[in-house]
Amino acid sequence: GQALFDGEASLAAGNQNSGVLLVGTATLQADFATGTVTGQMGDFTGFDRTDEFIEVPGTITLSGGEIGQGHAANIDADIGGTLSGDGYTIGVTGSVDGSFRGNPGPVGALLNSTGETVFILNGQQVPGGMIIAVQ
Numbered sequence: 001g002q003a004l005f006d007g008e009a010s011l012a013a014g015n016q017n018s019g020v021l022l023v024g025t026a027t028l029q030a031d032f033a034t035g036t037v038t039g040q041m042g043d044f045t046g047f048d049r050t051d052e053f054i055e056v057p058g059t060i061t062l063s064g065g066e067i068g069q070g071h072a073a074n075i076d077a078d079i080g081g082t083l084s085g086d087g088y089t090i091g092v093t094g095s096v097d098g099s100f101r102g103n104p105g106p107v108g109a110l111l112n113s114t115g116e117t118v119f120i121l122n123g124q125q126v127p128g129g130m131i132i133a134v135q
Contacts, residue, residue, distance in 0.1 A: 003030045005109055007134030009041040009060070011083075013090055013119040014049065014126045020088055022046035022056060028109055028134045030067065030100075037065025037077055041132065044083055058083035060092050062111075062132075073099040075111060079130070091120035096132065108135035 009026040013019060024044035030037050039062035045055045058081060065077030076097045083090040094117025100106035111132040119128030 001032055003032070003106065004028070005030065005134035007108070007132070009044075009130060009132045011041075011044060011046075011060075011090070011092070011128070011130045013092075013121045013128035017049070018121065019049050019126070020046060020054065020056070020090065020121070022054075022083075026132050026134050028062065028132070030106070030109075032067065035067045037067055037075055038063055039065070039077075039132075039134075041081075041130075048086075048088070052086075054086040054088060056083040056085040056088055056090060058085075058090075060130075062096065067100075071099070073101075073106070075099055075109060077111070079113065079117065089120075089122055091118075092128075092130070093118050093120075096130065098132070108133070 005028040022044040028039040041060040060081035096111040098111030113130040
């Protein structure tokens with residue numbers, strides 16, 4: 001069968017001199033019959049290092065997702081996209097991994113960006129991370 005999960009995504013990118021902390025919406029579509037996952041994150045808002053509220057529109061897409069690598073509940077997928085607004089452009093390219101949560105069946109999923117994910121803030125590669133939580 002198929003399932004649609006909605007929730008939130010958080011994104012942190014930058015360092016002590018320049019950085020952002022954002023929260024946005026997240027949608028995950030799982031097709032358990034084919035073992036695939038897709039999704040998207042958007043509507044990001046949050047704060048920069050000067051504590052200014054910012055809105056950074058755009059979409060980060062989750063694609064090529066596979067269910068069940070190593071364990072039936074595992075999720076692995078690619079992520080990529082660009083957010084731009086309020087003086088910030090944030091590019092994300094890489095992957096996420098995580099798992100479905102719940103018993104007896106999946107009632108949610110939690111995914112984290114992997115160490116190979118690259119975050120570009122205003123043209124400079126910076127440390128970063130993403131967490132996606134949906135139910």
